[in-house]
Amino acid sequence: MINRKETKKVMIGDVGVGGNEPVRVQSMTNTDTRDIEETVTQIKRLEKVGCEIARVAVPDMKAAEAIAEIKKQIKIPLVADIHFSADLALEAIRQGVDKIRINPGNVKPIERIKEVVIACKEKKIPIRVGVNAGSLEEDILQQYGNVATAKGMVQSALRHITILEELGFEDILISLKASDIERTIEAYKELSEKVDYPLHVGVTEAGTKFRGTVMSSIGIGALLYAGIGDTIRVSLTDDPVEEIPVAWEILSALDLRHRKPTVTSCPTCGRTEIDLLKLTKEVEALVENFPEKLHIAVMGCIVNGPGEAKEADIAVIGGKGVGLICRKGEIIKKVDEKDLLTEFKKELDKELKSDLSKNLK
Amino acid sequence: MINRKETKKVMIGDVGVGGNEPVRVQSMTNTDTRDIEETVTQIKRLEKVGCEIARVAVPDMKAAEAIAEIKKQIKIPLVADIHFSADLALEAIRQGVDKIRINPGNVKPIERIKEVVIACKEKKIPIRVGVNAGSLEEDILQQYGNVATAKGMVQSALRHITILEELGFEDILISLKASDIERTIEAYKELSEKVDYPLHVGVTEAGTKFRGTVMSSIGIGALLYAGIGDTIRVSLTDDPVEEIPVAWEILSALDLRHRKPTVTSCPTCGRTEIDLLKLTKEVEALVENFPEKLHIAVMGCIVNGPGEAKEADIAVIGGKGVGLICRKGEIIKKVDEKDLLTEFKKELDKELKSDLSKNLK
Numbered sequence: 273m274i275n276r277k278e279t280k281k282v283m284i285g286d287v288g289v290g291g292n293e294p295v296r297v298q299s300m301t302n303t304d305t306r307d308i309e310e311t312v313t314q315i316k317r318l319e320k321v322g323c324e325i326a327r328v329a330v331p332d333m334k335a336a337e338a339i340a341e342i343k344k345q346i347k348i349p350l351v352a353d354i355h356f357s358a359d360l361a362l363e364a365i366r367q368g369v370d371k372i373r374i375n376p377g378n379v380k381p382i383e384r385i386k387e388v389v390i391a392c393k394e395k396k397i398p399i400r401v402g403v404n405a406g407s408l409e410e411d412i413l414q415q416y417g418n419v420a421t422a423k424g425m426v427q428s429a430l431r432h433i434t435i436l437e438e439l440g441f442e443d444i445l446i447s448l449k450a451s452d453i454e455r456t457i458e459a460y461k462e463l464s465e466k467v468d469y470p471l472h473v474g475v476t477e478a479g480t481k482f483r484g485t486v487m488s489s490i491g492i493g494a495l496l497y498a499g500i501g502d503t504i505r506v507s508l509t510d511d512p513v514e515e516i517p518v519a520w521e522i523l524s525a526l527d528l529r530h531r532k533p534t535v536t537s538c539p540t541c542g543r544t545e546i547d548l549l550k551l552t553k554e555v556e557a558l559v560e561n562f563p564e565k566l567h568i569a570v571m572g573c574i575v576n577g578p579g580e581a582k583e584a585d586i587a588v589i590g591g592k593g594v595g596l597i598c599r600k601g602e603i604i605k606k607v608d609e610k611d612l613l614t615e616f617k618k619e620l621d622k623e624l625k626s627d628l629s630k631n632l633k
Numbered sequence: 634m635i636n637r638k639e640t641k642k643v644m645i646g647d648v649g650v651g652g653n654e655p656v657r658v659q660s661m662t663n664t665d666t667r668d669i670e671e672t673v674t675q676i677k678r679l680e681k682v683g684c685e686i687a688r689v690a691v692p693d694m695k696a697a698e699a700i701a702e703i704k705k706q707i708k709i710p711l712v713a714d715i716h717f718s719a720d721l722a723l724e725a726i727r728q729g730v731d732k733i734r735i736n737p738g739n740v741k742p743i744e745r746i747k748e749v750v751i752a753c754k755e756k757k758i759p760i761r762v763g764v765n766a767g768s769l770e771e772d773i774l775q776q777y778g779n780v781a782t783a784k785g786m787v788q789s790a791l792r793h794i795t796i797l798e799e800l801g802f803e804d805i806l807i808s809l810k811a812s813d814i815e816r817t818i819e820a821y822k823e824l825s826e827k828v829d830y831p832l833h834v835g836v837t838e839a840g841t842k843f844r845g846t847v848m849s850s851i852g853i854g855a856l857l858y859a860g861i862g863d864t865i866r867v868s869l870t871d872d873p874v875e876e877i878p879v880a881w882e883i884l885s886a887l888d889l890r891h892r893k894p895t896v897t898s899c900p901t902c903g904r905t906e907i908d909l910l911k912l913t914k915e916v917e918a919l920v921e922n923f924p925e926k927l928h929i930a931v932m933g934c935i936v937n938g939p940g941e942a943k944e945a946d947i948a949v950i951g952g953k954g955v956g957l958i959c960r961k962g963e964i965i966k967k968v969d970e971k972d973l974l975t976e977f978k979k980e981l982d983k984e985l986k987s988d989l990s991k992n993l994k
Contacts, residue, residue: 274815302901311903329903353902355936406940420940451897451930451941453886454635457858477899477932477941480913482846484900486882489847490854497818497855507900509913509931515900521847525814536812538838539845539868539876540663541714542672542690552841552870569812570870571838575716579767579781580812580838 285349290470339367358384422458449476470502533566544572546590646710651831700728719745766811783819810837831863894927905933907951
């Protein structure tokens with residue numbers, strides 16, 4: 273069992289992050305925020321696959337002014353991503369945004385960030401301090417030989433946090449993103465020892481779908497495994513909707529949260545005597561939309577099959593043209609390969625207390 | 634920089650594993666080993682994508698007898714995966730196999746494993762002890778409340794190792810696979826403190842391609858990040874050829890080994906003003922087959938673009954219809970979006986000292 277570090281809880285709209293809340297899944301739109309229809313369409317697609325918090329870029333006043341209308345049409349909380357401008361932040365807050373991502377040290381003069389903080393306090397809106405290795409302050413870079421180090425990233429975050437704390441504001445989340453795994457892990461680990469604010473975890477600029485999935489799985493995975501991370505963002509150079517299944521798979525792989533049953537299946541080898549890949553894909557498709565935790569094992573032979581079956585709620589072990597169906601390690605049926613999916617479906621129906629026949633392809 | 638634990642070096646054919654050798658990429662065929670043509674075809678496909686060691690299941694004598702002919706037709710070392718049978722191991726050795734995977738404690742009576750060890754010594758063939766959580770010995774399971782724990786897995790491995798060591802054999806590799814990440818990490822970390830033999834690392838029965846990629850990235854990634862692992866196997870319920878790019882991507886993500894240039898690219902957002910996904914995919918396709926280490930960044934806007942460009946060998950930063958091309962952080966060209974790929978290709982050509990035009994789609 274992963275021992276999650278306890279952090280302060282903050283509310284983003286009606287979604288709690290930190291404290292005893294589950295690790296939240298979030299993403300960011302890549303539409304033009306001023307195009308309300310396109311942005312809402314993308315957020316609805318994100319909601320459908322399990323995104324719990326959506327962020328939009330707010331590069332100008334017209335984007336800020338779109339927020340109220342976008343919020344009206346979506347269900348999940350909305351975050352405004354703002355650089356440098358107090359005016360944009362204040363407008364986003366007026367529009368009813370649920371969180372602001374802004375780095376207070378970048379807002380000049382300091383009086384302007386005070387206005388933002390007062391507005392956030394009034395509406396109970398949290399602020400995320402979002403440090404990126406790619407945009408570290410010049411003076412911090414110089415301290416570390418003009419290189420963006422993990423220590424420099426932590427120092428930058430603490431500087432922004434101090435500004436907020438000195439203004440009596442503690443409704444804070446923090447992220448520390450780098451485009452490589454080592455700095456990402458090092459920076460979050462160091463910051464996690466220094467503050468109790470909830471952490472938004474991710475590897476930034478992770479690349480296209482395949483590379484980004486591997487990068488994010490390693491980086492976010494290592495941090496979650498160490499108990500660090502209250503909300504996660506998988507960054508992919510792709511449709512942001514693609515990010516959500518990766519985020520959920522990371523949470524499921526670490527047994528932190530499950531959005532559907534998990535399927536353990538063996539890689540098959542020269543010993544496998546049934547079409548395991550086909551069977552596994554069919555089983556996966558079958559349970560894809562069942563929002564329940566269930567451990568299913570699909571195994572190709574008797575070497576590791578019985579052991580894995582023992583640990584699964586329900587399992588199939590393939591043999592030569594036949595399959596054994598097990599429940600909690602007990603063999604309950606022996607069936608012909610051709611009937612395996614149908615028979616397995618019946619057992620899954622019992623397990624999930626629902627009728628899977630409509631899902632059966 | 635990851636500080637790899639130093640292990641003893643063993644040779645699998647002409648491929649060194651452990652010591653100062655790079656982390657090796659391996660896989661296992663899922664063909665019928667007795668079908669020489671099909672098995673060779675699959676191994677050749679594995680070789681082509683970067684597999685460095687191939688394993689075949691040897692469930693019967695006919696499979697063992699196929700080994701010499703398979704070896705004749707392939708370039709990479711071949712491993713025989715054997716359960717329980719000294720006869721199959723001895724035949725595989727006679728056939729010229731490069732490594733045996735067998736658990737000595739499972740070969741009865743003990744005299745039979747002596748014969749195998751003598752044959753391995755004579756031919757300088759290493760043995761991998763491969764413990765799987767799904768097939769732990771009964772007496773060990775019972776010590777831990779009938780549950781396959783990480784400690785039980787380590788105990789099982791040490792028992793097998795002791796048998797080999799008592800026979801004066803130390804040409805050993807070890808794996809400790811479980812189908813969940815926590816046990817996998819815990820078991821390898823504990824064993825790594827106890828022995829200096831090279832470790833073969835993987836998460837077993839990790840699932841189909843998507844889940845297996847995430848599971849393996851987290852599990853193998855966490856171990857490699859901790860300096861543990863001399864050879865890796867990504868297990869997917871799929872064509873084993875699919876496992877190799879995942880393995881290489883894990884190594885590349887951790888900057889341990891590179892088989893092609895790495896492309897850092899931003900997730901795009903409402904600020905992005907060029908078609909970044911298209912450009913990134915084109916750049917990736919361009920460098921896919923260049924076996925050189927090179928860090929390329931493809932960034933969508935000026936917020937993090939310049940910082941990332943500074944850390945990359947060569948970078949593009951997109952603006953409104955234009956792009957900046959940078960080399961080691963210095964802007965060297967400003968070009969129209971329509972000419973960006975062509976111009977970038979020219980710069981890549983210089984960097985890679987080769988003609989990329991043939992790769993340009």
